[in-house]
Amino acid sequence: MFKPTSDRLDYSLLLAPPTGYETVFAVGTTYSLDLDALMGACIALGLSECTDSELKTNKLYLFEALRKTSDKLIIFCEAGQIKAPGKSNKLHLLLEKMVVEIAIRKTKSFHPKIWVVKYENVMKEALYRCVVLSRNLTFDRSWDVSVCLEGKPFSEANSDKTKPLSDFLFALVKLVNRYDLDRTKKKSLLRLGTELLNVDFRLESKVFTDFRFCPLGTPGYGKAQSGLFKSYHEMLIISPFLSNSIVSEFNKLALTSPHHNTLITRITELTKLKPESVSKFNLFVMKDIVIDGEEKISEGDNDNKKSQDIHAKLYLKTKYSDSELFIGSLNATQSAVNGNIEFMLKLTGKKRNLNVEALKQDIFGSNDRNNPFEQVELKPDAELPSPDTENLEEIIKKTCRLKSGAKVLEAGGQYSVELFFTGYHKSDNVLISPLRKPSMEKNLAAAIRFDNLDLLQLSEFYIIQVIGTITSIKRVIKINTENMPDNRESMIANSIIKNQSEFIQYITFILDDNYLISMLENANHAGSFQYDYQAPVTALYEKMLKATAHSPGKLIEIKQVLELITDDSKIPDGFREIYDQFMRVVKKNAGKTKVN
Structure with a gap:
């Protein structure tokens, strides 16, 4: 279940609609956000394709x-936690109406990581999916965990079971300024929250x-209601970040037991702990060879390479014959x-099936050589996080909480x-620039x-840079903007669909995903798309005829594209x-259907 070498999950598959279904509405939450990773989520939700598909670099594909x-x-x-892209592109503008920033009390953060998605098939039968993660929507390659539940509407469903999830969605609406959330999407979000009360996961x-x-x-829903802070006989904790007081509390909750408890964290967190706070725990950190063994790319910059570490948040505890496993966003x-x-999913089971020893066997492996972790003792002299970096993050946090427009x-x-x-008073170490003109x-x-x-340099996204004495950080913030021209999407469409060849590619893709994907992949390998007017147009009309009978909604999508294209020379003669x-x-x- 938790073997790093085999039990891997594909983020794309967690979001992509099941066969025969389409995404109706999706809401996601994350602490930090990468705009390019959000594009990947759109590929999975909208096109049922992998986020690492070769076509992720094809602008026609991404635009659709x-x-x-x-x-x-x-x-x-x-x-203040949207990562600044290494290089912005015009498609980032289309993400503006998807992204909503949440700024709560100064010292607190919005930290949950979940997806709630509604899908429907051609019979309008609904399927709901809830994905609970420890992972942010970024390209970070640190070790995370997730769990996925699916359910269908059921008139006799236990609403008490889904009420916490429903209440969470309702609470999101209250956390944002009413101008930050599109009215139609707000209604969709509230409708989804209501529907969840009758879903049987x-x-x-x-x-x-x-x-x-x-x-x-x-x-x-607070600490007491979670059930996490109750006594136990044996416990395993995975948390990348720690506070001594919380770890000490877990330590005190341990009952007399012959077992030692297990705490897996990052080596940089050990300096925060006191010996008496972990007297009932064995401490483990990831080995240096594993941390440095796989590179991850940060903020879209191929020259900015960092090491990996754990990012999972997991708590497994047993008491008598029962076990409880908590997975989600909560650090200790x-x-x-x-x-x-925060958001966690509590899973319960019997100790014979769910226990600390089995979980350790999954994580640590069968021998020390293959174990990615090593046992350590407290090291008070370990290097602390840079105060300068923490201060820069605080400046970003304060800036995002100013009233702006x-x-x-x-x-x-x-x-x-x-x-x-x-x-705000002017500061020489805080800079701002338009996302599209850094x-x-x-x-x-x-x-x-x-x-x-220019029109396509207008955006509600701005880059904030805070310059410190040692380093600097960049983030993207979103600012509500009045009088924003409403033809930016049309301009993007016209800049991407440059001629009749690309128009036919795009319309064919709408009508038949697999056909165009195959065509575009061949075109990418060849380096160009050779346009033969007669054959593609004939095939296109055949697909439109088929869609008329079986998928009329696709013709509505074509209408939306025709409304975006302002240059008629890009549309084949007679197509309209x-x-x-x-x-x-x-x-x-x-x-006829209505009459019948």
């Missing part, structure tokens, strides 16, 4: 993924006998337990943007103006007329 999911997806993240495992959603920090820290908004001004085809930050840096101040911007004929048939068939 974003177009299909833009009105069906909300991702909530901690304000099932455990597809004989190991577990029951489960419980634990939205810590949501009103009515004061801020996590007593202030942050922006307004677009147009003059002669060029644009200017005026920004304001209420209560070279236009200015010192952050109460009032700022950026001039001479034939499309109109097909649409008349669709409307006629729809009328």
Whole structure:
């Protein structure tokens, strides 16, 4: 179940609709967010494709993924924790209406990591999926854990079982400014929360006998309600970050037992612990050879390589013949337990099937040579995190909690943007720039103006850079903007679909995913797409005829694309007329269905 060498999960498969289903609405939460990783989630949710597909670099493919999911997806993240991309591209603009930043009390954070997705098949039968993770929506390759539940509507479902999950979604609406959440998406989110009360989630495992959603920090759901802080006979904790007081509390909850408990953490956290706080625990950290053995790329910069470590949050405890396993976002820290908004899934079972020894066997392996972890003693002289870095993060956090706004001004085809930050005083070590024009840096101040911007350089995303004495950090923030032109998506579509060849590729893709994927992969290998007007157009019309009978919704999607394309030279002669004929048939068939 937890063997690092074999029990791997594919993030794409956790989100992609099951065969025969399509995504209706999805809500995700994360602490930190990578915009390119969000694009990958859109590929999985909208096109049922892997996020590491070769076509992730094809802009036609990405544009369709974003177009299909833009009105069906909300991702909530901690304000100030959107990673600055190594290189921004125009498709990032389409993510603006998906991303909602949450800024709670100054010293607390929005830290849950879950997905709740509703799918439907052609018969309008609904399927719901809840994915609980320790992983952020980034490209971080540290070790994480996740668990996935699926369920269907059931009139006799136990609403008490899903009420905590429903309450969590309702609470999200109250955490954001009403201007930060699109009205239509707000309704969809509230509708999803209501529907969950009648969903019967099932455990597809004989190991577990029951489960419980634990939205810590949501009103009515705190430390006491979680059940995590109760006495036990044996316990295993995996937490990358620690507070001595919380670990000490777990230590005191241990009952008399011949077993030693296990705490797996990062080596940098050991300096926070006192010997008496871990007297009943054996301590383990990841071996240096494993930490340095696999490179991960951070913030889209191929030259910025970092080592991996654990990022999983897991608590397994046993008492008599019963076991409880908690998986999710909760670190063993004061801020996590007593202030942050977190989300955990509690799984219960019998000790004979779910126990610490079996879990250790999975994680540590059968011998020391293959064990990625090593037992350690406390090292008070271990290197502490850089105070400078922590201070820079605090500046970002404070900046994101200022009241801010922006307004677009147009003059002669060029644009200017005026920004304001209420209560902020100019600082020489904090810079801001438009996401799409990072070279236009200015010192952050109460009032700022950026001039001479093109349409596709306008964005609600801005890069904030804080420069310290030793290092600097960059983050993306989102600022609500008035008077934003509504034709940016059309401009993006026209810049990506450059000619009739690409128009046919795109429309064919809408009608038949597999056909176009195969075509585009061949085109990528060849380095170009050789356009033969007659054969593709004939095949395209055949697919439109088939869609008229079996998938009329695809013709509605084509209509949306036609509305975006402003240059008629990119559309084959006669296409609009034939499309109109097909649409008349669709409307006629729809009328017959209503009559019957």
